[in-house]
Amino acid sequence: MSIAPARDPVVPAEAAQPPLLVVDDIVMRFETPEGSVTAVEHVSFDVKQGEFLAVIGPSGCGKSTLFNIIGGLLDGYQGRVAVGGKRIIGPHRSIGMVFQEESTFPWRTVIDNVAFPLEVAGMTKAERIERARHFVRLVGLDGFERRYPAELSGGMRQRVSMARTLASEPKIMLMDEPFGALDEQTRLLLGDKVIQIQQELNQTTLLITHNITEAVQLADRVLVMTYRPGRVKRFVAIDLPRPRNSEIVGSDTFGHYVAQIWSDLREEASRGMIADESRSRGRGRAE
């Protein structure tokens, strides 16, 4: 560009900081009996240290595919996932995953669930229990350390999963609709918890969701995806003050963001619905 190597002094320091997570031009195709389906097409984005990015899209936009690719559980994609400038392949210690499904170990108590990654890493019992205790407290489950998951509510179990992932101290926490199975009120209150934890740990977080309220409530930035093949439709920066809590859901600005994202999403979701209907109809005829 120019010969002068001097940096532009106007650029703020944080902009110069390289992104922690880079997702670069991901393409994923699945072979099905009906032919090749492109689930994700040329998706690129990056997440800065401490940032909370929400990825939102209609069902069938390849969100979960993206989750599995970044988490290293899915192979055979094109493109590149990098953390701190280095390409990662397969499950990586700097990425901690929180799954949509019930994923606590039913044979372990809360504290032993949370201590799981530490145990696997070979930490001594006394040390890992103490560390785990910290994360149990962080998600607000102190007093339940000795309980089994079957004795807890769905929301509490999801907090155990979150604490377990946090205990492995990942650079990036990757969550796939962690509150999808919970009722709206629990979801909002757990959102508060997530905000608080994210603030406290300055935890870089990538949340996959189909819930607009959740995305706007929690995220600094929302990536809206298109219906199949999943592409990046738009980025929406959520300029709401922090620290936030669920009361913000009632504010005008909040409503404005929700409406803005819904107008993008509505188009995609209805495309999805029409495609699903015609597919079912085609299948019905064939049989």
Next chain:
Amino acid sequence: MADVGRLKNPSLIGPLLNPVMRLRIVIIVAVVALWEIVAVSGWLFRDVVPSWQRIIASLAATLSQGDFYFHLWATVYEIAVGLAVGGTCGLAVGILLGGNRLLSQSFESFLYYLGPTPKIIFFPVMIMWFGIGPGSKMAMGAISCFFPIALSVAAGMREIDRVLIRVGRSFRLSTGQMVTKIYLPAMRAPILNGVRLGLGVALIGTLLAETKLSNRGVGFLIIQSYNTFDMPLMYSLLIVLFALAIGLNSIIGWFAESDRMRR
């Protein structure tokens, strides 16, 4: 779902007064009484159905003999070793079959067909390999319990919640850690169930072998008492055998019960 399990039989009446227990007691008393009537009347030959008095006297005499405990111990030891060897092999094969589609599709049907075959047909071979001592009895126990345990574990393996395996992968567990920290604990119920079934058939296999050809064990004593036509002794040994089977079963039952709350 979890809460449903928690509403576990809130028995407010004492165990002796509840109708099931009462009926059981009635059945036992009726059988004992009927036996005694048949024994005293001599309808089915007095010596074939001895009176309770003679059976209990024989039982007391047996239990006070040191020699008897040598045989009892031999049988328990044979069953335990058979169960351990057969169970370990069954567990390993079950995990392999449950974890690998190709293996399970090619091998599992053999197990299904061999499973119900009477294992006693292998006994002559086992005698030639392991002698007429405890070795061949342990082998019979092991062969017997291998099948139900392998099949039960293979089925259990396929029923493990996939997400738990994904959690393990995301935490980068080694294959060994995957087995010890996820597969085995997640399969507690099918493993215990397999062991329960395996114990039953190991007991049958071992005892059957002992009655066929052996030089020690409760089965050996039973067939010996039959050969000398000592019916009271034979019945008292059968009572010991029932007690042994119930005892071993309730140990496993206790494991299963203590585990129930974790699901």
